Amino acid sequence: MSFRMLAPEAKTIKTLSFIPPTESLLRGGIPLAASPKRDLGVVKLLFYWPAGTAAQTAPMQARAAQTLRLSGNKTHSSEQIQEGFEYLGASANPDVGLLSSTLVLQTQKQYLEEALKWLLEQGAEPVFPEHELAVFKQVETSSLLRRMQTPRYWSGRLCYEALYGKSSPDSSFADSADIEALNREDLGRWHKQHLAFSACRVFASGDFGQEEHAVLERVMGSMNASKTSREEGVASLLEPQTQIKHRMEHAQQVSLYMGKALPKLSMEAMQTASFVNMFLGGFFGSRLMQDLRETRGLTYGIGSGLAQASSGFTWYISGEMNSANADAAVEACQAIMTGLSTSPPTGEELEKARRYASGQLRAGFDGPFSLPSKWQFLLQNNLPGNYYTTYMDRIWSITSDEISDFAYNYLRPDSFTLALAGIL
Amino acid sequence: MISYSRFVLPNGLRVIHHFDPDSTVVILNTLFNVGARDESPDKTGFAHLFEHLMFGGSKNVVSYDKAVEHAGGSNNAFTNNEYTNYYITVPSENAETAFWLESDRMFQLNINAKTLEVQRGVVVEEFKQRCHNAPFGMLWHHLRGLLYQNSPYRWPTIGEDISHIENATLEDVEAFYKKHYHPANAVLCVAGQITLEETRVLCEKWYADIEPTGSVNSNVYEQDPANTGRRFMETEDLSPNPAVFLVWKGPEFNNPDSAALELFADLLGGSEISPIYTRWVKENPVFNDAACFYVRGIGEGMFVLYGVLNDGQNHLHGEACLLQTMKDAMDGKFFTERHMERVKNKATSSLLFEKSSLINRAQKLCFFENTGNLDAIVTENSTYRNTNLHSMLKAAVSTIQPDNAAVLYYHPKTS
Structure with missing residues (x-):
């Protein structure tokens, strides 16, 4: 048997240590x-x-x-x-x-x-x-x-x-x-x-x-600090619309955008949302990327994320595809959103995401200029300085049931607004 | 200053080690000496398509991406006209996983019909997204087509025509792999929290048994005759603003004129205080955007000067404005010793910031090794500092002749 058949042991990264500012x-x-x-x-x-x-x-x-x-x-x-x-x-x-x-x-x-x-x-x-x-x-x-x-x-x-x-x-x-x-x-x-x-x-x-x-x-040093007040946003949420379509004559593809407004979340809920998003479309091994790109070749890229909103976050899915594939892509997105609560990640899928997320969390602190953007995120969201170290703990402690519950509460397809633009 | 060590395995793989005690990760950056210029004219876009196929698994790795993620790592790649570059970052304690993964896909890639079919679809969508769905998305197709006649630099990395990708066969890609993807045609940089001794041991273990399956790329390509006269095309585009692009061929990276042209381009149109911008965007608003830059390729350079026209302005006038300002600059009407100090300080800062990133250092080390002059990475800043006003203008005059430009006019789409 060739030595190449034996994968080197990959250690898990369970702690985050960095010198704080x-x-x-x-x-x-x-x-x-x-x-x-x-x-x-x-x-x-x-x-x-x-x-x-x-x-x-x-x-x-x-x-x-x-x-x-x-x-x-x-x-x-x-x-x-x-x-x-x-x-x-x-x-x-x-x-x-x-x-x-x-x-x-x-x-x-x-x-x-x-x-x-x-x-x-x-x-x-x-x-x-x-x-x-x-x-x-x-x-x-x-x-x-x-x-x-x-x-x-x-x-x-x-x-x-x-x-x-x-x-x-x-x-x-x-x-x-x-x-x-x-x-x-x-x-x-x-x-x-x-x-x-x-x-x-x-x-x-x-x-x-x-x-x-x-x-x-x-x-x-001689400048006297003036008081600043944090501008608190007020979200004006509308009822979600099922679908908005915008036809563009010159387009060669369809762009899909699905979004949902999330309220302000507690630190733990914020960490849960970040981790659940990983399974949805937050990395290459996510369900969206694996299904739509790597299995079916429908798109060059599709992903999801949590974008800053004035009073919380917008959870979004975004991608471009051939118009013939647009309906299939929408259906796949909706099925994957539902699937995260009905068939939450377990076993290998959960382990893979934990390993990836923890490795990336640590890598995110590498380099001389890595801290400012993280510090900015904490300031903007009133999060404490231990947010990242406790996120590492959360990655390893979250259960499949917790992911399922969170997806059920926040990822129901009918609670998302869907917009399609392009050649429709 | 970057410190590094270099050694070569018996199979020809050139390895560069760079230690960073402050880092918590290890990066393996692999540069294969194959790019779009190595493609057949009827099979363009292959180097880039192949970049996608390299993530489809190898003989002993069922899923490359799953294995990277399992190790807490990340990876990506890019292709240009001259080379293809892959990089993987892993936590330092999982460095060996990166050696296993990178060596196995150099050893024997798993190319199969299913992977090819899926990745063809992905690349076709990428082509549409980047080229058909974005304003000026076909720019490099047009500029390269105008600038080159027979040279393989005449098509962009994504491919000349989408059908070349759609028609790619399994035999095509297998032959491409065998010819170009082997240790003697690659450079590996191992960077981060890993010692030289560990690097030697791991390279020996994972790479030494990989046989070279092809030859080392000679990097000799068909050369076009020198361009003479104005070459011109006009076309329609998604952009609602018309535009003028002018482009010239320039010297290769190792030629000192290449750095001089980069400085000249920065002074002429590289910022909002450059003559191109202040004259034609701010003082006399012919354009709403105008700039120039020099692309420093290993084998060829390109000097690009452009402006996006405001409503009511015409192409001919726009072209004349750009050319006149460039000519004035080359005639010595704009730049002084203070300008030279300014542009060189910018270049120095830019290099220092660039080299503060571990991945940039790893990629630069591979790049310089591939140019055949690794040690030039140490003297890179001197190349800029040694340029003076006279040598800069001389390089500009010998490269950029106003009546010798390839000229592209964009019109807004009418139907």
């Missing part, structure tokens, strides 16, 4: 969390504000304000500001989610002080110049019109609009008119209300040690 306050009270130092020569500073699209009063407002905060102030133009970063080899990248806005400063360690000073000087009092706003509108409108040509855009949008209502923050898809309506005054107000540096939290990672901490103290 060091939390402190800068002199003026701004919270700082720092990952363990790594000798890389580069530093990332993530600035976090607890206000995202859920808090905006008009579509695109949060993103426009954060994107344009470095596009000019009373002394410097957009080009001068950007040139200042690029000359140092640094960058400041904004991002906006449903519940938060962030700005990530990336720089070589030797230029940290200069880059940080430049960011704080140039981003503190933006004036949102009219011509920069006009360019933003033009670029965003064109980009939107291109996205609107894809079935995936419409299946997702229509599903969210049906779930939460068109005017809900959870489905605030902008149209061209919304982009056109953006104005400097609103952006200024948004910035003042939500994006002051004194109201941020900072997460440092990479080559960040005592010297770099001292840089932060020098540059930001």
Whole structure:
């Protein structure tokens, strides 16, 4: 017998140990969390504000304000500001989610002080110049019109609009008119209300040690932290519709999107939902991927996930397929959802998912820049610092019956809204 | 700086070891020296189709993915015109599982009619999703087709025509495997929380008995004559905005001009303060998006300059705007020593951030080994730092001649 026939023993990963970030306050009270130092020569500073699209009063407002905060102030133009970063080899990248806005400063360690000073000087009092706003509108409108040509855009949008209502923050898809309506005054107000540096939290990672901490103290220490309030979203749930169809003449495929609004969950329920989602479509070995792609070749990709919502999460399934396969795909999705409660994973399937999930959980903490996004997730969802270590425990303690019960309560196909877009 | 050790097994497999004491995982990154340029013109898309088939199990592994998941690992792969790259990440205590899995599919892949049928279907859907269902989805088909006449660089990785994938037979793929998937035509990087000694022992155990079944890829391809004159095509696309794309062939990765062109492209149109963007998106809004970049291939490079037109703007004017700005840059009207310092600082930062990721380091080590100059990974930053304004503009002038462009006009679909 060839030695190759014997699989090496694969050990189970049952514990998660990582060095948590060091939390402190800068002199003026701004919270700082720092990952363990790594000798890389580069530093990332993530600035976090607890206000995202859920808090905006008009579509695109949060993103426009954060994107344009470095596009000019009373002394410097957009080009001068950007040139200042690029000359140092640094960058400041904004991002906006449903519940938060962030700005990530990336720089070589030797230029940290200069880059940080430049960011704080140039981003503190933006004036949102009219011509920069006009360019933003033009670029965003064109980009939107291109996205609107894809079935995936419409299946997702229509599903969210049906779930939460068109005017809900959870489905605030902008149209061209919304982009056109953006104005400097609103952006200024948004910035003042939500994006002051004194109201941020900072997460440092990479080559960040005592010297770099001292840089932060020098540059930001004198800022008095201002109080921030967490923007709580209010979900406006609608009755689920069975099916929405959107025909697109040029499309070559059908995009499927199924969604359901989940309420705020306890930590344990959140962990259960994450793990149950694994079986549904959360990884390559999930029932959806195995059945629709690997067994039947109906799709290049189909998956499921839990997307942040203003007052919980949206549980979704999404994929693209040939129109001839669309009905079969919908039926398969529904059967798999039902099957998770009637035939919950046991034995090998359960063991495989446990092993995979625990390995991935550990791998997710590998690397010098892995902690900030995890820290952000905890902040956004008011979860405690032991969320990940207890999730490891939950992966190994959850029973088949618990999975079945959870799927029965939350994964009934008739409680999901289904949107299909494309060649129908 | 990346530290590494290299050794070669008697069967020709080149192994690179890279130790990371801070990591909790081990990565095996395997690069096979076969890409879309190694396909027959009537069987394009095979290298990529084959990438899918590599996950269908092997002689002693019934299900590759199940075995990876059982070990708590993850895996993926990508294909380009020049090579195919597979990577698997496992918890360090399960490193041997990765050796077992990766070596077994190099040893004897299980290619069967059922797997082929399923993966053909998957790739056909991928083709539709990426190429037919997305604005500018056929871009690389058109650009490569314009730029190359006989060279196998003329088709994109996904394949020239969907029918090539639909018609792939079991014999075709078996022959492809035998020819290209063997140790002498591969580079393996073992990276992470694993010592050199462990790596040697595991490589010896799992890879040493695999015989080379084909030859080492010579990487010699049919060359087109130098392009002369403007080559042009226009076509319709899902994008509601018309667009202009201009493309030129450029030097290969190991040529210092390649790095110089990357810097030039970054300065000319790589950011929102570049002349292409400020002139034509911000000051005179001919375009709503405009940029340029240089694709640094091992065998060939491509310089791409483009703009997506605003309503009311026409292609000819758009092309003239792009070309004039490029010409002004090459004539020395824009860039100074400060620009050079800026773009080199960006490149240095980018390399440092890139190399902070273990998977990136493993892939780069394989890539450089495959270029035939592994040690160049250490001096990669110097390649950028040693470029000066004069050498950069010289590289640009010798590569990008405005009257020698391949030009593509996109129109919005009318029917």
